Structure formats: C-alpha cells, structure tokens
Amino acid sequence: MSNATQPDRGGLADPPGPLAVQAQGIWKVFNEGQSGEVTALQDVNLSVDSGEFVSLIGPSGCGKSTLLRVIADLTDATRGEMLVAGVTPHEARQKQLYGMAFQQAALFDWRTVRKNVELPLELMGWGKDKRKQRSMELLDMVQLADFAEHRPWQLSGGMQQRVAIARSLAVDPPLLLMDEPFGALDEMTRERMQNELLRIRRETGKSIIFVTHSIPEAVYLSDRVVVMSPRPGRITDIVPIPLGDARDEDTRESEDFFHSVTAVREALRGHVGGASTRARVGEV
Amino acid sequence: MSDRLKFIWPPILIGVLVLAAWQAVVVVQDIQPYLLPAPSLIAENFFGDLSLMWNTGLYTATTAFLGLVLGSILGVAMAFLAQRFIVVNNLVTPLAAGLAAVPIIALTPILNNMFSITSRTPRVLVTMIIVFFPMLVNVIRGLVQVQPVQLELMRSMNAKPRTVLRVLRVPNAIPFFFTGLKIAAPLSVIAALVAEYFGGPQEGLGSRIASSAANTAYGRAWAYVVAAIITGLVFYLVTVALERWTTPWADRSRSA
Amino acid sequence: MSSTASLERPRRSSGVGRRLRNGAVSLLWALAGIAIAVLMWELVKWLGTVVSLPLNTSDMTMPHVWTMVSAMGEPEVRGSDTTVLQAVMSATFRSLLLAAGGFVIGAGVGLLLAVIMQRFLFMERGLLPFVIASQTVPLIALAPLIVGIGNRISIGPVQWNTTYSVMFIAAYLAFFPVSVGALRGLQAPSATALELMRSYGATPGQMTRKLRFPASIPYLVPALKVSAAAAVVGTVVAEISTGVRGGIGRLLIEYARQITSQPSKVYVAVFGALAMGLLVAALVAALDVYLTRHLPKEKSA
Numbered sequence: 001m002s003n004a005t006q007p008d009r010g011g012l013a014d015p016p017g018p019l020a021v022q023a024q025g026i027w028k029v030f031n032e033g034q035s036g037e038v039t040a041l042q043d044v045n046l047s048v049d050s051g052e053f054v055s056l057i058g059p060s061g062c063g064k065s066t067l068l069r070v071i072a073d074l075t076d077a078t079r080g081e082m083l084v085a086g087v088t089p090h091e092a093r094q095k096q097l098y099g100m101a102f103q104q105a106a107l108f109d110w111r112t113v114r115k116n117v118e119l120p121l122e123l124m125g126w127g128k129d130k131r132k133q134r135s136m137e138l139l140d141m142v143q144l145a146d147f148a149e150h151r152p153w154q155l156s157g158g159m160q161q162r163v164a165i166a167r168s169l170a171v172d173p174p175l176l177l178m179d180e181p182f183g184a185l186d187e188m189t190r191e192r193m194q195n196e197l198l199r200i201r202r203e204t205g206k207s208i209i210f211v212t213h214s215i216p217e218a219v220y221l222s223d224r225v226v227v228m229s230p231r232p233g234r235i236t237d238i239v240p241i242p243l244g245d246a247r248d249e250d251t252r253e254s255e256d257f258f259h260s261v262t263a264v265r266e267a268l269r270g271h272v273g274g275a276s277t278r279a280r281v282g283e284v
Numbered sequence: 285m286s287d288r289l290k291f292i293w294p295p296i297l298i299g300v301l302v303l304a305a306w307q308a309v310v311v312v313q314d315i316q317p318y319l320l321p322a323p324s325l326i327a328e329n330f331f332g333d334l335s336l337m338w339n340t341g342l343y344t345a346t347t348a349f350l351g352l353v354l355g356s357i358l359g360v361a362m363a364f365l366a367q368r369f370i371v372v373n374n375l376v377t378p379l380a381a382g383l384a385a386v387p388i389i390a391l392t393p394i395l396n397n398m399f400s401i402t403s404r405t406p407r408v409l410v411t412m413i414i415v416f417f418p419m420l421v422n423v424i425r426g427l428v429q430v431q432p433v434q435l436e437l438m439r440s441m442n443a444k445p446r447t448v449l450r451v452l453r454v455p456n457a458i459p460f461f462f463t464g465l466k467i468a469a470p471l472s473v474i475a476a477l478v479a480e481y482f483g484g485p486q487e488g489l490g491s492r493i494a495s496s497a498a499n500t501a502y503g504r505a506w507a508y509v510v511a512a513i514i515t516g517l518v519f520y521l522v523t524v525a526l527e528r529w530t531t532p533w534a535d536r537s538r539s540a
Numbered sequence: 541m542s543s544t545a546s547l548e549r550p551r552r553s554s555g556v557g558r559r560l561r562n563g564a565v566s567l568l569w570a571l572a573g574i575a576i577a578v579l580m581w582e583l584v585k586w587l588g589t590v591v592s593l594p595l596n597t598s599d600m601t602m603p604h605v606w607t608m609v610s611a612m613g614e615p616e617v618r619g620s621d622t623t624v625l626q627a628v629m630s631a632t633f634r635s636l637l638l639a640a641g642g643f644v645i646g647a648g649v650g651l652l653l654a655v656i657m658q659r660f661l662f663m664e665r666g667l668l669p670f671v672i673a674s675q676t677v678p679l680i681a682l683a684p685l686i687v688g689i690g691n692r693i694s695i696g697p698v699q700w701n702t703t704y705s706v707m708f709i710a711a712y713l714a715f716f717p718v719s720v721g722a723l724r725g726l727q728a729p730s731a732t733a734l735e736l737m738r739s740y741g742a743t744p745g746q747m748t749r750k751l752r753f754p755a756s757i758p759y760l761v762p763a764l765k766v767s768a769a770a771a772v773v774g775t776v777v778a779e780i781s782t783g784v785r786g787g788i789g790r791l792l793i794e795y796a797r798q799i800t801s802q803p804s805k806v807y808v809a810v811f812g813a814l815a816m817g818l819l820v821a822a823l824v825a826a827l828d829v830y831l832t833r834h835l836p837k838e839k840s841a
Contacts, residue, residue: 072440093442100440106433109533110455119451120441151533177440294666320689378566379573385769385824386817387776390788390810393796397601397803399594470675478680478777482796489681494781497684505685512681517673 018086020175020207021048021071026080028066028233039232040066044080046226046235048207050174055210055218055225057264063233064211064226065179071209072100072177085174096124098175099168103183105160107152113163114139114148120170138166141200158189162196169204176208183213191252194220198247215268219243219260220252227267237267321503329507341511344488347404348476348519351411352469358412359419360461366420367427367453377424380417388414389475392482407479414475415468419461426460427453462527469519477512489515559829563822570818578605603804608811611804624805628791628812635775635787636816638703642710643771647764649711650718655748657719658726668723675716680774683709683781702784706775713774714767721763725756758835761828768824772817788813 028041041063048054056064069075070082073089084092092098099120107116117135118126126134139145142162144155152160161181168176182190194217201208212218218225219241227237241260243251251257303323309315310322330337366373388410395406430452438448480490489512496505582605588597596602603611612625653671657664683705690705729751737747779789788809795806 069436074436074439093440096442098440100437102433102436104431104433106431106437108434108452108455110458110531123441123443123447123451153533291665294662295669298666298670375569375573378569381825382566382570382818382821384765384817385772385820387773387813389773389777389780390792390813393792393799393806394810396796397799397806398596400596474680474777478781481780482793490781493681494684497688502685502688509681509685 018050019047019083020050020052020085021046021209022081022083023047023067023071024081026067026070026082027078028063028070028075029078032078041070041077042232042234044233044235046238048209050207051205052224053201053208053210053222055212055222056228057212057215057218057225058228058268059230061230061233062228063230064228066233067228068177068179068209068211072098092175096120096171097173098177099171099173101161101164101168101176101178101181103180105152105157105164107160107163107167109152112149112151113144113155116152116163117167117170119167124171134170135166138169139163141169141203142166142196156189158185158193161185161193165197165200169200169206172204174206176206178208178210180211180213182217190214190217195248197221202245215261215264216252219257219264220247225260225264225267227264229268237270239263239267321506325503326506326510329503330510333504333507337507337511340487340489340492340508341515343485344473344476344480344490344512345515345519347407347479347488348411348472348515350404350408351476352415352472352519354408355412355415355472356419356465356468359416359464360423362416362420363423363427363457366424367449373424376420380421383417389478392479396482396484401484404485407476407484410479411472411475415472418467418471419464422460422464422467423457426457429460430456458531459527462523462531465523466520466527469523470516473512473516473519556829556833563825563829581605600800600803603807608804608807611802612808616805624808628788628808631786631788631791631809632812632816635779635789635813636772636820638707638787639710639768639772639775639816639820642707642775643714643768645707646711646714646771647718647767650715650763650767651722653715653719654722654726657723658752659744659748664723671716671719674712680709680777680781683778687782687784702782703786705782706778706784706787709778710771710774714771717763717766717770718760721759721766722756725759725763726752728752728759729755757831761831765824765828768820769817772820776813776816788816 023044023046026041026044027039030036030038030040040061044063044067046054046067056067058064066075070077071084071089073084073093082089085097087095087097107113108119111119114132114135117138118131121131121134136145136148139148142165144159144162144166147155147159152163155163164181168178182193185193197208198221200206208221210218210221222241225239225241226235227239228234229236239260243254243256243260306320307323310320315322362372362376366376391413392406392410395409399405399409427449434452435448438452443451477488477490480486480488481494486492486495489508493505493508493512496502496508581602584593585597585602585604587593588595588602599607612628613623616622616624616627653667657667686709687702687705690700690708691702726748733751733755734747737751742750775787776789776792778784779787780793781789783790783793791809792806792813795802795809799806
C-alpha cells in the first residue's frame with residue numbers, strides 16, 4: 001500500500017501542525033454483495049497538509065464528491081482509515097473542525113443574509129451579540145456587509161454563494177470542504193469568485209479541499225490537483241501546481257499556468273483508454 | 285400600484301357585468317322570486333334585517349371556527365408525529381388519501397347521537413375531523429419536503445434531529461401550513477353549515493336557508509346564502525392575510 | 541463488468557408493479573385501521589360502563605358492532621322484502637352514478653376553462669379569481685335553492701328534476717380542482733420548450749395538443765383525484781341538503797330520524813357512504829397508476 005508523497009513546495013518550510021486530511025486505503029462500496037453493487041471509491045490514499053489547497057477533479061462517477069462526503073462524515077467509508085484535522089471524521093464534524101459549501105448555496109429563504117451566516121453559531125450556542133459581531137465580520141470579508149438585512153432571493157447567484165462561503169467560515173474551522181461551489185455560475189462571475197476565495201485563503205490560512213469539473217479552476221486555485229477516474233472511483237494522478245502563493249489575473253495568462261493546465265488535462269485523458277502511462281496512485 | 289390594477293379590474297368588470305345582466309334578465313323576463321330573485325330583492329332582504337343576518341352568520345361561523353382551530357391543532361400535532369415516526373406516517377398517509385373521497389359529514393347523525401344533539405359539540409366535532417385531513421397532509425409535506433442539500437448542510441453543522449426540526453423543517457413547513465389552511469378554512473364553514481341539516485339548534489345559516497326555502501321566503505333564503513358566501517370569503521381572506529403577514533418570503537421564492 | 545452494468549442499465553419507468561404492491565400494502569393498512577376503529581368503538585362502550593364519560597355510550601345510541609352488522613339483514617321497513625343492506629347498497633349505487641356524472645361534466649368544464657384561460661390572458665385574469673372564489677363560497681348553501689329553481693324549469697323536452705340539480709352541484713365542486721390543476725399543467729412547459737415548438741412553426745393548436753397537454757398530465761392527475769373526491773362528497777352533501785330521494789344522503793336523513801326506534805340503521809347508511817368514498821378513492825388511484833405508468837417516478841402524483 002503506497003503513501004501519497006509530499007508535494008514540492010518550492011523551498012517553503014514544511015507546515016506545522018497535524019495534516020488537514022489523512023486518508024489511507026479508503027473504499028466506498030454501495031450495495032455491497034447485492035446486484036446493484038457500485039464501487040464509488042477504491043483504495044484511496046491522500047494526505048493534505050495544513051494550509052494546502054487541494055482540488056479533486058475528474059469525470060462524473062469518479063468519486064470526488066463521495067470522497068468529500070466521507071471526509072465530511074456525511075457518509076461512511078466501507079473500509080479504510082481517515083483522519084480529519086487529526087481526529088476521526090465523526091469527531092471532526094462534532095467539533096465543527098470544518099465548514100462546507102455546496103453547489104447550491106442552500107440559504108434559508110426565511111432568514112436574512114446575516115441570520116443565514118449566523119446559523120452555525122446559533123447551533124453552537126453563541127450569544128446574540130457575539131453572533132452579530134462575527135457575522136458582520138464575515139460579511140465584511142466577502143464584501144456583502146451592506147446586504148446583511150436582505151433576503152437570499154434578492155441576491156444574485158454569485159452573491160448567494162459568497163454568503164454560503166461566509167457561513168462556512170463562521171466557526172473559524174481549520175478546513176474548508178467545497179463541492180463545486182462555483183458550478184452554477186457564469187464564467188466571469190466564477191473567475192471573480194476564484195479570486196475572492198484565494199484572497200480569503202491568504203487572509204485566513206485555511207486548508208481547502210475543492211471539488212470541481214473545471215481544469216483551469218482547479219489549476220488556478222490549487223497547490224495540488226488530485227485527478228480521479230471512474231468505474232471504479234480512484235485516484236489516478238496527483239499533479240503539483242508550482243504557481244506560487246501570489247496568484248492573480250496575470251497568472252491566468254502565464255506560461256506556467258498553461259503548462260499546468262496541460263498537465264492536468266493529459267492526466268485526465270491518460271486514463272480514458274484504460275492503460276496508464278503516467279504514475280499510479282501517489283506517485284508524481 | 286398600477287401593476288396591481290391590471291389584476292383587479294378584469295374580475296371586477298366581469299362581476300359587475302354579471303350582476304347587471306342578472307338584474308336585467310329578471311326584470312325584463314319578469315321572473316318570479318321563487319325561480320330566481322333579482323339582486324335588488326336579495327339586497328333588500330339582506331340589508332333589511334342586517335342584525336339577523338349577522339347573528340345567524342355568527343352562529344355558524346363560531347361552530348366553523350372552533351372546528352377549524354381544533355382540527356388544525358390536531359392535524360399539526362399528528363403531522364409532527366408522522367415526520368418523527370415513520371410508522372405513524374405509514375399508517376396515517378394512506379388513511380388520509382383513502383378518506384379523501386369519503387363524505388365525512390355523514391358521521392354527523394352518529395355524533396348527534398353520541399353527544400348531545402342540542403349542543404354545538406357534534407357539529408364542532410365533525411368539522412374538526414373534516415379539517416384535520418387537509419391540515420395533516422399539507423403539514424407533513426412541509427416538514428418532510430426539505431431539499432437534500434439542506435439536510436446535508438445541517439448534518440455538516442452537527443445539528444441534532446430536534447435542531448433540524450426547529451431550524452429547518454418547521455420554517456420550511458409554514459407555507460405548507462397555510463396552503464392547508466386556505467383549503468380548510470372555507471371547508472370548515474361548509475361543514476358547519478351542512479351539519480346543521482341533521483337537526484339540532486336551528487340558529488345557524490344552514491338551518492335558516494332550508495327553512496326559508498321551505499316557507500317560500502325566497503328573497504330571505506337567498507339573503508342567508510349571501511351571508512354564507514360572505515362568511516366563507518371572510519374565513520378565506522383572513523387566512524390569506526395571516527399568511528402574507530407571517531411569511532413575507534413565501535410569495536417570491538416558491539409557490540407552495 | 542457486473543458492477544458497472546447497473547450504472548448503465550436504463551431506469552425502469554415508474555415501476556407499476558411496485559406501485560400496485562404499495563396499493564396492496566395501503567389496503568392492508570386500511571383494513572388494520574378498520575379493525576382498530578372497531579376495537580376503539582367497543583372499548584369506548586365498555587369504558588362508558590365503568591366511568592362516566594361526556595358522551596352517551598348506551599346500546600341505543602352506540603350499538604355494538606355486531607348489532608350493526610345484524611341490522612343489515614333486517615327488513616328496511618316493517619313487512620318489506622328489501623333488507624337494510626340492500627336499500628343502502630342501491631342508494632349508494634345511485635349516488636355513485638350521480639357523482640360519476642357530476643365528475644365527468646365538472647372535469648370537462650374545468651378542462652375547457654383551463655384551455656381558455658391559458659390561451660387568453662384576459663380570460664385568465666378575469667375568470668381565475670372567480671374560479672377560486674367559487675370554492676370559498678359554500679355552494680351547498682345554495683343547494684335547496686338550486687333544487688327549487690331546477691324543479692321548475694325544463695331544457696327542451698327534458699324536465700329538470702332534483703337528480704340533475706344534485707349532479708350540477710357535484711359538477712360545480714368537481715370543476716375547480718381540474719381547472720386550476722389543468723391550467724397550471726398547461727402553463728408548465730418551460731420557455732425553452734415553447735421556443736422549440738415555435739421554431740418548428742407550430743400553430744397554437746399544435747402547441748396545445750403536442751406540448752401542453754402531455755406536459756400537463758402530472759398536474760392533471762392529482763387534480764382529477766381531488767376532483768373525483770369532491771364530486772363524491774358534493775353528491776352526498778347535496779343529497780343531504782336537498783333531501784332528494786334515491787340517494788344515500790336521503791337515507792342518512794331518514795334513518796337518522798328513526799334513531800330512537802331503530803338505532804342501527806343509520807350506521808349501515810353511514811358505512812355505505814364511507815364505502816362509496818373508499819371505492820372512488822381506490823378507482824382514482826388505479827387511474828393514476830395507469831395514466832402515469834410511463835413517467836419517471838418523481839413525476840407521478
């Protein structure tokens with residue numbers, strides 16, 4: 001059983017603290033032993049460092065969303081071991097060590113924008129004043145402070161997602177899990193949101209695991225891109241992205257960006273035919 | 285404001301036209317009141333004895349209201365149980381579907397027998413049973429039909445089932461509650477009215493309509509009918525107003 | 541690979557077999573419900589003998605269940621050949637026919653109104669408020685008067701009688717759910733689908749036939765269910781309000797009056813009315829399964 005190797009961090013010191021995620025030999029099988037048996041995840045091994053941005057990319061059915069949900073303790077792994085921020089996924093969820101954002105913003109219509117952001121704080125028993133202070137801080141961070149008393153339907157799709165991201169940051173978790181949060185947005189808004197996300201990450205230093213369909217998005221945002229493949233769902237490649245920490249609009253047009261996009265694309269393509277010319281799980 | 289107007293004037297126009305045509309037909313064809321009274325005759329009977337109309341209407345309305353409140357409370361309570369315990373849901377949902385076509389009002393003579401026929405109780409009870417089912421079905425739907433992504437969100441926030449109920453299911457169910465109430469409120473008036481046909485105190489609209497018709501006081505009978513229509517409309521409009529007041533968000537986001 | 545084959549197999553449409561099985565399960569629950577009701581009845585009666593309850597539990601007012609059953613076999617009227625059960629069954633059947641007639645007429649009118657309202661926006665704006673208001677109005681209040689009017693008019697060679705009045709009332713109650721549901725269904729197609737049809741040069745008539753009608757089925761079917769239920773209840777209630785002969789409503793009133801001398805008869809009549817409703821509910825559920833057999837699971841009522 002092989003372990004994921006450490007990425008080339010371009011000379012930066014190794015990050016302190018526990019790994020954000022450590023997955024070893026994760027399997028997820030639906031309807032095991034029955035006629036409709038589906039192997040959504042096969043022998044997944046992955047380590048995510050504290051402070052790292054890792055994307056999961058692959059075609060439908062490759063298991064990327066399933067893997068995210070195993071990390072989030074929204075579903076159980078059939079086999080294997082998983083540590084999230086140093087503890088089991090169940091404990092991580094109970095201690096609110098991660099925040100999650102989905103493709104739909106899933107804001108509650110009957111709450112104002114601010115009250116939506118306060119939701120996780122309410123569930124943790126914070127007092128009213130503390131909640132208000134924190135939620136306004138967060139709305140400030142996503143630049144929606146002026147819309148605090150608005151209702152979700154009054155906001156555009158991009159704005160709603162920003163509120164959802166603010167909400168996921170509410171309890172200041174060390175880890176963010178994001179399942180194609182920009183998938184329903186148009187390209188221009190998407191790129192703006194990607195910059196927002198990078199800025200938030202710079203300001204907060206959080207680890208982020210990001211599921212996406214989009215190669216440029218994965219490359220632009222991540223330190224490493226985890227390429228997955230379906231039937232059965234498994235990691236087929238991990239592509240390091242040596243674009244450095246200071247990324248901006250110019251990065252999108254740079255040669256390094258283009259090379260990385262090509263690398264990811266070839267990694268994705270390399271396994272359609274079945275035979276893999278590149279690395280097996282864990283190798284770079 | 286002018287945007288609202290374009291919704292208001294067509295029905296008003298049609299309503300006025302119909303009334304005018306009605307009056308004209310009765311006068312021109314010289315139709316007798318026992319066939320079809322003119323709107324003018326009805327108005328005369330109605331406004332001529334307004335306090336009688338009011339008291340009669342109030343009597344039936346009170347029965348309806350009591351049945352509505354009790355049936356709603358019961359329906360909502362059972363809906364909570366059905367959401368929490370799947371066994372209750374499996375028992376109750378097919379029952380509600382099966383009883384939809386059943387004329388529950390037929391129970392009135394039995395209830396008249398079991399409880400005192402001279403009191404309101406049997407009528408309130410039958411109204412309560414009739415109101416129970418639409419409230420039950422709609423509130424269950426509201427508690428259960430939350431989006432899967434919302435449930436995932438709640439789980440990711442480590443919310444206990446009771447919290448999910450309080451924070452997600454109940455607010456989600458409120459528009460559905462009102463959908464049910466908009467059906468149940470006019471229904472309660474009809475139930476209270478029809479229950480009066482099985483005997484008992486004769487002070488309500490149902491009894492009075494029947495007795496006026498039997499006594500060939502057709503103008504008065506129609507006047508009572510107008511009172512019944514007004515009662516039903518009031519119940520409905522109050523429900524709509526209550527809905528608008530408590531759920532300002534429901535208009536825009538979804539039609540429950 | 542066997543593990544992948546299931547992903548690629550197309551979904552079976554709606555699973556008629558599964559839904560019929562669900563229906564059978566519902567039936568079993570219904571029977572269980574009846575059994576429970578019987579038990580509760582006897583329990584309350586027994587309880588009434590030991591503690592004082594706010595209701596009358598004597599054998600006169602609350603006959604035992606077996607007394608009710610045996611009453612079915614007794615002659616309806618002293619010296620008559622027909623048993624109570626026969627009288628109730630024939631009355632129920634007659635009411636059922638009226639309800640069916642009312643349902644067909646009401647549903648037909650409702651559909652027609654829906655098509656008109658969908659086609660002409662003015663009609664929708666002008667008529668829909670009345671359509672809705674018509675249901676907040678207790679038409680049943682008008683029932684005795686409708687019968688009064690009806691008895692005095694004749695359409696052509698046909699003398700209007702109370703039967704038609706009852707059917708009219710049932711139709712009135714049946715048309716609303718269908719018109720609202722059908723309207724919503726006819727308006728259901730997305731803008732994209734409409735644009736597609738227009739790009740083919742489809743006439744409004746073709747749009748209605750080939751796009752709107754098929755698209756409206758998932759909305760129409762639950763509406764038909766509600767409408768059938770309304771027709772049944774409306775028929776019985778109209779019969780009660782008007783005292784028209786031949787139907788179950790009349791029997792309910794008559795037997796209710798005889799409650800001091802023959803307490804069990806009214807219960808048999810009540811069972812007849814309940815059975816009528818249950819039968820219609822079952823028929824409509826079967827119709828639902830049939831009409832939506834090819835639709836994906838989520839779309840059925």
